[in-house]
Each structure stands twice: as C-alpha cells, then as structure tokens.
Amino acid sequence: MTFTEVIRSYWLYFLVGRFPQGPLGGLALTLVLASLGLLLALPFGLLLGLTRVSPWRWLRWPVTTLVFVVRGTPLLMVIFWAYFFLPSVTGVQTSQFSTMLMALVLFDSCYLAEIVRAGIKGLPRGQTESARSLGLPWFATMRLVVLPQALRHMLPSLVNQFISTIKETSLGYIIGLGEVSFVATQINTQVFIYPTSIYLILGLTYFVLCFSLSRFAFWLERRLASQGGRNTTSALATL
Amino acid sequence: MIRFDNVNKWYGQYHALVSVSETITKAEVVVVCGPSGSGKSTLIRTINRLEPIDSGHIFLEGEDVHRRGLDINAFRSHIGFVFQQFNLFPHLSALENCTIAPVRLKRGTKQEARDRALALLDRVGLAHKANALPSELSGGQQQRVAIARALAMQPPVMLFDEPTSALDPEMVGEVLQVMKSLARDGMTMVVVTHEMGFAREVADRVLFMDHGEILERSTPEAFFNRPEHPRAQQFLSDIRVSSTSI
Numbered sequence: 001m002t003f004t005e006v007i008r009s010y011w012l013y014f015l016v017g018r019f020p021q022g023p024l025g026g027l028a029l030t031l032v033l034a035s036l037g038l039l040l041a042l043p044f045g046l047l048l049g050l051t052r053v054s055p056w057r058w059l060r061w062p063v064t065t066l067v068f069v070v071r072g073t074p075l076l077m078v079i080f081w082a083y084f085f086l087p088s089v090t091g092v093q094t095s096q097f098s099t100m101l102m103a104l105v106l107f108d109s110c111y112l113a114e115i116v117r118a119g120i121k122g123l124p125r126g127q128t129e130s131a132r133s134l135g136l137p138w139f140a141t142m143r144l145v146v147l148p149q150a151l152r153h154m155l156p157s158l159v160n161q162f163i164s165t166i167k168e169t170s171l172g173y174i175i176g177l178g179e180v181s182f183v184a185t186q187i188n189t190q191v192f193i194y195p196t197s198i199y200l201i202l203g204l205t206y207f208v209l210c211f212s213l214s215r216f217a218f219w220l221e222r223r224l225a226s227q228g229g230r231n232t233t234s235a236l237a238t239l
Numbered sequence: 240m241i242r243f244d245n246v247n248k249w250y251g252q253y254h255a256l257v258s259v260s261e262t263i264t265k266a267e268v269v270v271v272c273g274p275s276g277s278g279k280s281t282l283i284r285t286i287n288r289l290e291p292i293d294s295g296h297i298f299l300e301g302e303d304v305h306r307r308g309l310d311i312n313a314f315r316s317h318i319g320f321v322f323q324q325f326n327l328f329p330h331l332s333a334l335e336n337c338t339i340a341p342v343r344l345k346r347g348t349k350q351e352a353r354d355r356a357l358a359l360l361d362r363v364g365l366a367h368k369a370n371a372l373p374s375e376l377s378g379g380q381q382q383r384v385a386i387a388r389a390l391a392m393q394p395p396v397m398l399f400d401e402p403t404s405a406l407d408p409e410m411v412g413e414v415l416q417v418m419k420s421l422a423r424d425g426m427t428m429v430v431v432t433h434e435m436g437f438a439r440e441v442a443d444r445v446l447f448m449d450h451g452e453i454l455e456r457s458t459p460e461a462f463f464n465r466p467e468h469p470r471a472q473q474f475l476s477d478i479r480v481s482s483t484s485i
Contacts, residue, residue, distance in 0.1 A: 124324070124326070131340075134315070135313065135340060136339075136340055
C-alpha cells in the first residue's frame, strides 16, 4: 500500500470520522469542540473576569481561588476529574464529547477571566471614575463604558485563546474522543507502516489552523492599533 | 452648601489632608490653589467620594457624604465633576457622552435628554460637533464636551480638578470662557486651578493649600496683593517668575 493510497482511502475519515454513518469525528469534531468550547466559555469568562475586578470582596475571593486553582492545574487533570470523578458523584456517565466540552469550558473560562481582567485593568482609571462620578452604578459603568472599550482590546487575545483551545482538544484522545488526533492514531494502527508521515500530516493540520489564526490575531492587533480611538462598531464590522 | 468638618486623610504614612474645616456657600465660586502635591486634588475628590477620608465629615446640602449606606450613585448624580484629562468616553459621540447618564438614570425621556444635551453642547459652542467622536475633537473641545456632560445631570454643584492643565495654551481660553459663564449664572463651583487670571476675575474666594492644610482663605484681591502666609507669598512669587519667563 503506497502512501497515496493511504490518503485516498482515509482522507474522509480524517476529516469527519465515521460521519454520517457514525458519530462526527476527525478534524470536524476538533473544530466543533474548540468553537463550542470557546463560545460557551465566553459568558462564563466574562462573568468571572468582572467578578475579579468587582468591588465586592465576598464575590472576588472565591472566584480568585477558582481561577488560581484551575490555572495552576494541567487540563489533563481537569479532564480526568470530569471523566472519572464527576460520574461517581452525580451517578450520571456523560458522553466523551460533553465531558471534554465541560472540561474545556471550565478551563477556558478561567483563562478568559484573566484576559477580561487585564482588558479592564488596561483602560485608564479615569474612564471608570468619570462614569461613576456621573452617578452610573458599577454594573452600568462596566456594561456601557468599560466593556465596549476593553473587549476591543481583548479581541487579539481571544483569538489566541481560540488557538490554544484547538490544541487542547487533542487531549480528548485520552478519554477516547474521536477528534483528529484520535482518528490519526486509528489510521496509523490500521496502516502501520507510515507512522512518520501520518503524524506529520496531523502536525501540519494543527499548524496550518493555528498559524493562520495567529496571523489573523496579528492582523487584528495592527488594525485595531491603527484605528486608535475610532469607533468600535466599525472595527467589528470589518471582521 | 458644602461643609468640611475636621477632615483628615492619610496615604499610608503621608498625611494628605490635615484637619480641613471649611464652608462653601451656595452660588459661591471658590478657587483652590497651591503647589503640586499640596492636597488640592485630593480635597476636591473627597467631595464626591472618589477618595475616601479617614476621619471627620463632609456635608453636601446637609447630607453626610462619607456616611455608610448613602446611595452613592444618586448622590454623585447631583455633583458635576470635570477632570484634568477630560475622560470622555472614546467610543461614544459628543452627544452620546452627554446623554448616557441621564438616559440610564432616567432623568426624563430619551428625547428630553437628547434635547437638553444638544442645548448644552450649543451652550459650550459645540452644537456642530454633536456627532463627532472625542478623537475628532481638540483638547479644548473635549473639555467643553466634558463640562456639558457633567451639566447634563443638572447638578447644583460643579467641581473642576485642574480643568485646563492638560490643554495647549491656545485652548485654555475657550474652556475658561465656558466656566466663567457658568459662574455668572450662579453655579456653585469649586475649582482647582493655576489660572490666576480666572481666580481674579470670577472667584469669590481663594483657598491656598500646602502640605494638606488650608493655609490661607481670602478674597482674590487680598490673596494676590497681600498674601499673609509666607508659603503663599513664596507660591505667588514662584508662579509670577514662571509666567514672566515664558
């Protein structure tokens, strides 16, 4: 069997797994998992980040602890906990996909929380002060004045977080989730004679995805910088 | 209207406000001056609780400003505050800067807030810039929008924290002009500034501060011609030297 034949017979499996006969897998699953993970983590990250800069100590401390614990733990641990520990407590065995998704959302929202916090702290203090001195409550100040500006500065970091998330999905392999790394391993086991080439293709796939996204983040950064104080809406409209 | 009752404040070991007691009456225009680091900005920022105090009381129309449980947002909406760095919201137009607080805090309908904002922008001479973003305005124009924004909440008191210090010299006049017209209309104003011309022309009283203490309180006429405290004399001769050397 030549390598061209390997590609010819396995390319669809690599891209979508056993879909549509079986569950979705391969590269498609990786992308779905990363997008869904980041999308769901966004509101949580925003909430945790806001809590981290809020003036209320009783809210700030438990959230700070959570963020530090998660950030100080490898994602693999979080996945193990979600996969082995959670079912033993709740009595419900969740699917590999939802387990992985939950782990990613928890992990990402803690990282996003720090991005949000940094974005807010990066604004001049005068913005908050002038909004508060007009009589706007803290939450309205955040929603109407601080976040619209901070989110703009955070966009490149958010894309970078998406890149990390794509790479993190490969850990789904460990609990037998059929994402692209798992599928590549399966192909390697079946073909047996081309491990270097197969893993090279897997590596290239991740690289192309992540590299183009990081170029995008870089472009975004320059574009936002060149626009300076220009309108947020117009900056977002160009995306 | 505003009363300081033995107010003290420390930054760590540093005694930033030293037993300040003072009363400012309605419709009075009070200029606070003094060398940098003398505590004048700190003083004005304690009036709307941007800075906490460590002891004493500040009353505004009988309300204890630093009392626990005070509805700070409602309270602050009755005080206009103008910053040295303007602090306009860069993502909002001049008009939106002036309507955001009245609309959010439900001072009348959106239409009323808009009409009032337009009238205020007209008053500061910027009706034609209503839809401009702050980045499209000069420093002097930004500061005038900031004054209109503060006025939009119809506060009975206006506080100015070095409103012209961040401006290019040619733009100082337009901002002072707006402040003078406010003073003429009977607004109660506390102004931290080095603009001695402004103090002479519109201030009812001048407070001179150094090292956190109010060392001299007098009319502008007396302050500029016959300063009593040695440090006030020193301060006045310093700023005169610097203004003639330019």
